[in-house]
Amino acid sequence: MGESPPSAGESADGSGDGLAADGGSAPGVDGRMSGLTTYLRERPRLRTLAIAGPPYGILVFFFAIPLLAMLVVSFQADQIGGAWTLHNYTDFLTSDTYLTVVWRTFLISVQVTAIVAAVGYALAYSIVRFSRRTTLLLLLVILPFWTSYIIRMYAWINILQSDGVLDSLLDLAGLPTLGLLYTDTAVLIGFTYVWLPLAVLPFYASLTNLDGDLIEASKDLGAGPIRTFLSVTLPMTINGVVTGIVLVFIPTFGSFITPRLLGGTNNIMIGMVIENQFKSAFNWPFGAAIGMVISVVVVALLVLATRLGGGLFGTGGETA
Amino acid sequence: MSLLRVRGLTKEFGDLVAVDDVDFDVEDGEFVSILGPSGSGKSTVLRMVAGFEEPTEGEIALDDVGIVGSPPFERDVxxxxxxxxxxxxxxxxxxxxxxxxxxxxxADERRERTERMLEMVRLEGYGDRTPSELSGGEQQRVALARALVNEPALVLFDEPLSSLDRKLRQHMQGELQRIQLETDTTFLYVTHDQEVALAVSDRLVVLDDGRIQQVGSVEELYEAPESRFVADFIGDVNAVEGRVTGVEDDTVVIDTGDDEVAVPRDRAEDVAVDDAVDVCVRPFQVRVESADGDADDPADADGAFSTTGIVRSRSYQGSDSQYGIETDRWGHLSAEVRSASFEVDDRVTVAWDAGDVHVYRRDGVDSPEEDGGT
Incomplete structure (x- = not known):
């Protein structure tokens, strides 16, 4: 995720080159070049800095420095400015209660990611391969983003609660009611609904780039639909799949709103614990320490998953 | 029994009839090309044989077994x-x-057969590279090897050589023929390029607008094209407008403006008196001689077409020269002449024997230039 600002910087750099070259190759239009353009054109390093500087500045000021501050605070006792200590880390890492919550969070995140990946891939695949109304369908996928996250969660509360929309419908149909609100199932449903578009978009992008001839070639060479999917379609789109998985897994792991609203008090996730340390317990150093540990764990898991994905499918597709 | 038998094959895409009642056979061990301009339906025929498209009507039999309806991965092609x-x-x-x-x-046998196939296409030692590291010609060989290694009854080609430059294409044509003989496999090759088709094929199926125009050996199609379209599409041809004035037992008399020429009956089948016709002749059959002013119509007595004209263009083609000649009577004609040298603006006589022409009725048979540009 941290790679997108530099690449945006690169493309901006490229277009800047084009402009400068244009001005240089046509002597008659020299007068149209502003003084600033000329000034920058003669100082390529300054130009690079002018273009790439702002995104890097944003990264440094709003991500790197706060992260560093969090790291510093996590080694302080009880409050900001307290004595230096490792207690926040040892307390967290030796507590069965907290580690159980981390494990629970991990399991839920894996389940959510797996469900979203499966449903999202099927959805993206059907949009790309079997549909003509691609734009409309993509719009429908993105549309929920226009409504606030919180409002969508409250909608799910309405649907899932006892005597809510779902139960009323089941009752009408003469089926037993479920009362899903405040269960793990409700949390899974909420997450799946919220993150699905995030996964569908990269899946869609990599599937559109997949050359249909490759699928035909595979079938021509004797591979049935499942074999073709596993040995051509999936490996060729693996970059998009990994991107989608990362986009879903990270926010799920750190999430605290969805589990609080839909999961009730018995279904704690680690994001809720951290939030609690900052907002109710006012133990910022402890919250920061948990945050650091979780960040390291998530990054390690993602690196592992990416390596594994790349290893499984050799060189991987270059399409995504 | 033919290896591949296609009967009444038709494919409609909505209102468009892409392939219209096509029949042809491919014998075991043959190299057959389907030749036609873009949009003639040739690729659709191939895709139906491969199983990527289902015919609207008709049947396809491989080794006497119908294969319509079976998926591509179950077909032995x-x-x-x-x-x-x-x-x-x-x-x-x-x-x-x-x-x-x-x-x-x-895995063991796979590796061994892959090695043998790499040898066959002369890419020994390339097995561990990725396709993107190979040149265009090398990639062609890999694609060929990937198809041949399965020892299919029939290998289909969808214009794979069209992306290569001329020299490499000619080389690959030779390679295709060598490999076809060595592996004793049957090839069905689709192309719009008559040069490729003539060079490699035993037989040709000429397709236009979804319909078969003619099926035959390369020689048959070149020497006895059944229509103006085939004559035009396979090799170059000059066409002169005329009118039939008489049909006799073994000759047809054609008026091409000022005079009448008797053409052998077998060169002008299916024509009747008063038909408007095209008299077609290949450029290499056109004779060009220096005009001396006194002999304006030198040869119409001995069964030949002739006129006078001015050389407008000349291009060397190795042993031959190709002349573009503006004739007094029939507009622009081209002639391929060996061991003769004329300059632009020279005045010449142009003639060809009545026995070398093909005469076709002009009932709306389009030339490929007119409808092949899609």
């Missing part, structure tokens, strides 16, 4: 795709071994 469709995430060796893997050939 393999295809070399137009843009090759090599798997970019697999090595050359894995690409070639892909089909063998699908049919459950054990």
């Amino acid at each position: 393999n295809m070399v795709f137009q843009d090759l469709a090599l798997f970019p995430h697999l090595t050359v060796g894995e690409n070639i071994g892909y089909g063998l893997k699908q049919s459950g050939v054990p």
Whole structure:
């Protein structure tokens, strides 16, 4: 995720080159070049800095420095400015209660990611391969983003609660009611609904780039639909799949709103614990320490998953 | 019994009839080309044989067994795709071994057969590279090897050579013929390029607008084209407008403006008195001589077409020269002449024997230039 600002910087750099070259190759239009353009054109390093500087500045000021501050605070006792200590880390890492919550969070995140990946891939695949109304369908996928996250969660509360929309419908149909609100199932449903578009978009992008001839070639060479999917379609789109998985897994792991609203008090996730340390317990150093540990764990898991994905499918597709 | 038998094959896409009642056979061990301009339906025919399209009507039999309705992965045919469709995430060796893997050939035998195939296409030692590291010609060979290694009854080609430059294309044509003989496989090759088709094929199926125009050996199609379209499409041809004034037992008399020429009956089948016709002749059959002013119509007595004209263009083609001649009577004609030298603006006489022409009725048979540009 941290790679997108530099690449945006690169493309901006490229277009800047084009402009400068244009001005240089046509002597008659020299007068149209502003003084600033000329000034920058003669100082390529300054130009690079002018273009790439702002995104890097944003990264440094709003991500790197706060992260560093969090790291510093996590080694302080009880409050900001307290004595230096490792207690926040040892307390967290030796507590069965907290580690159980981390494990629970991990399991839920894996389940959510797996469900979203499966449903999202099927959805993206059907949009790309079997549909003509691609734009409309993509719009429908993105549309929920226009409504606030919180409002969508409250909608799910309405649907899932006892005597809510779902139960009323089941009752009408003469089926037993479920009362899903405040269960793990409700949390899974909420997450799946919220993150699905995030996964569908990269899946869609990599599937559109997949050359249909490759699928035909595979079938021509004797591979049935499942074999073709596993040995051509999936490996060729693996970059998009990994991107989608990362986009879903990270926010799920750190999430605290969805589990609080839909999961009730018995279904704690680690994001809720951290939030609690900052907002109710006012133990910022402890919250920061948990945050650091979780960040390291998530990054390690993602690196592992990416390596594994790349290893499984050799060189991987270059399409995504 | 033919290896491939196609009968009444028709494919409609909505209102468009892409392939219209096509019949042809491919015998075991043959190299057959389907030749036609863009949009003639030739690729659709190939895709129906491969199983990527289902015919609207008609039947396709391979080894006397109907294959319409069976999926591509169950058909004993393999295809070399137009843009090759090599798997970019697999090595050359894995690409070639892909089909063998699908049919459950054990790894050892797979490796051995892949090696042998790399040798056959002269790419020894390339097995561990990826396709993107290979040149265009080398990628063609990999695509060919990937199809051949499965020892299919029939290999299909969808214009794979069209992306190569002329020299490499000619080389690959030779390679295709060599490999076809060595492997004793049957090839069905689709192309719009008559040069390729003439060079490699035993027989040609000429397709236009979804319909078969003619099926025959390369020689038959070149020497006895059944229509103006085929004459035009296979090799160059000059056409002179005329009118039939008499049909006799063994000759047809044609008025081409100022005079009448008797053409042998077998050169002008299917024409009747008063028909408007095209008299077609190949450029290499046109004789060009220096005009001396006194002999304006030198040869119409001895069964030949002739006129005078001025040389407008000249291009060297190695042993021959190609002349563009503006004739007094029939507009622009081209002539291929060996061991003669005329300059632009020279005044010449142009003549050809009545026995070398083909005469076709002008009932709306379009020339490929007119409808082939899609």
